[in-house]
Amino acid sequence: MKSLHFSVINEAYPGEKFRNLFGKNWPAYRAWYLDEGEAIRPSYLDCIQAFKHHMPELYPLYRDIVKLVDGDDLQARFLTLYCPPPFFSGCSQLTSNTQTPILIRNYDFPPILCEGVVSCSQWLGKKVVAMADCVWGALDGMNESGLAVSIAYGGRLVKGEGFGVTIVIRYILETCATVEEAIAVFQRIPIHLDYNIALIDASGHQVTVYIAPDREVVVTQEQASTNHQDPIVPGQALFLADTGIRLDALNHLVLMDRDPTQDISSRFLYPPLYRPHANHNSGTLYTAVYYPSQGQIRYLWPTAQININFMDLSAATEQEITIFYDN
Numbered sequence: 613m614k615s616l617h618f619s620v621i622n623e624a625y626p627g628e629k630f631r632n633l634f635g636k637n638w639p640a641y642r643a644w645y646l647d648e649g650e651a652i653r654p655s656y657l658d659c660i661q662a663f664k665h666h667m668p669e670l671y672p673l674y675r676d677i678v679k680l681v682d683g684d685d686l687q688a689r690f691l692t693l694y695c696p697p698p699f700f701s702g703c704s705q706l707t708s709n710t711q712t713p714i715l716i717r718n719y720d721f722p723p724i725l726c727e728g729v730v731s732c733s734q735w736l737g738k739k740v741v742a743m744a745d746c747v748w749g750a751l752d753g754m755n756e757s758g759l760a761v762s763i764a765y766g767g768r769l770v771k772g773e774g775f776g777v778t779i780v781i782r783y784i785l786e787t788c789a790t791v792e793e794a795i796a797v798f799q800r801i802p803i804h805l806d807y808n809i810a811l812i813d814a815s816g817h818q819v820t821v822y823i824a825p826d827r828e829v830v831v832t833q834e835q836a837s838t839n840h841q842d843p844i845v846p847g848q849a850l851f852l853a854d855t856g857i858r859l860d861a862l863n864h865l866v867l868m869d870r871d872p873t874q875d876i877s878s879r880f881l882y883p884p885l886y887r888p889h890a891n892h893n894s895g896t897l898y899t900a901v902y903y904p905s906q907g908q909i910r911y912l913w914p915t916a917q918i919n920i921n922f923m924d925l926s927a928a929t930e931q932e933i934t935i936f937y938d939n
Contacts, residue, residue, distance in 0.1 A: 614889045614937045616723035616897060618911070620918060622732040622927050626677050626748075634681045634747050637727060641746060645690045647697050656685050659692040666775070666801045667783045673735050677748060693746055693776035695804055700851065702894045703764035704858045704885045705808070706836045708876075709816030710869045715902040716877050717752055717762040717810065719743070720887050720894045723937065728897075730911065730918070732925055736786045739925055741909055743900065749778030750785060756922050757789035758814025758904035766806030767839040767851030772825020774802030791817040799829050808837035814904045836862035852894075857884045877901045881914050889937040898935075 623629040645653065654662075664671050678688050690696070702720035707713075719726075729744040742753025752762035761784055763777055780801050788794045791811045798809065798821055806824035820837050822830040839855040850856070861884050865876045879885060880899040889895030899912040907922035913935050920929055 614723050615934055616726060616728045617932065617934045618728040618730065619932045620730040620732065620920070620930050622929050624734045626680050631680050633729060637747055638687065641690060644697060653689060654695045656689055659689045659694045662694045663692040669736065669787050670783050693749060693779035695773055696776045698771055698805055700765050702839050702852045702887065704838050704862055705762050705764050705810040706862050706865060707810050707812040707818040708835060708866065708869045709812065709818055711872055712906065713812050713814065713816040713904045715760040715762060715810055715812045716880055717900050718880050718885055718896045719751055719898055720896050722893060723897055726897050732929055738786060739922060740785045741920055742782065742785055745778040746776065748782060749776065750781040751778060752900050753781065753785050754902045754904060754909060755785045756907065758907065759785070759788055759790060759794060760812050760902035760904050761785065761794060762810045762900065764808045764837055765839055765851065766808050766822065766824060766841045767855060768806045768824060768841060769851065770806055770824055770826050772802065772804055774804040774825055777803050777805065777807050791819055795819065795821060795831055798823055806841060808841065810837060812904055835866050838862070854884060861885055877912065881912060895937060
């Protein structure tokens, strides 16, 4: 039976808890980072120059983290997430402001490859809650300004020169307050794979942004996205065969959301949005529900739930839970 242990960790600035997380996860990330051979990864100088140029506000924090973990050359290069190896995940995501601003997403990935850490922090002065990736990157999250963001792999299998998207998501959560500010980040920072980005802020402004290393950034008013960017062509192979089925289900939820009696978030716990691990290598690991105007977050599973409120983002938030999939 597959399982994943989730931890909610509250640490205002990287310290002992962060160092322990890095130490725990580094062996797996080292293997991943060197999977294509060390020579293919950019040099320390290239990584530092790119990071300082594109995310200068984050550089002092990066420097402190490298010092905290006593990072060597390889670890320092990894932590920039500049031109990392490809990583692909399946996801479903939806934004809506029909009733109250909300972002809901399912993250689909093998449990053995997910950290399962919800990081509550205040690294650059802004409170941020995020599902961690590569220790200090973010798969999805929300900040105290009410900006919520999540990612879904775009499915085009195109690789370019740029950053791993999760460090850019971290940068947005640390430095941006609105959807407009986040869009500007995607328009100036190169990202090495294609992704569909769901964004919503406390005002209810919502967009889906399509990014790719070989295309201009496309900003749309679409509320739902899964794992494709172009129209589906019958008979043409897709990254995930069920991406169209899940998008149809999401668009149906968009219509249902006009009914105030409907709780559309619960629909993410059932197929086709919920991908059972018995049938899929990348099954659904968690459902994240962000309420930007209320400062509330829910992480959902069929048999469990974690609630976090920005009004009470204290050490008491810390908790742990083990999720067993498809039992």
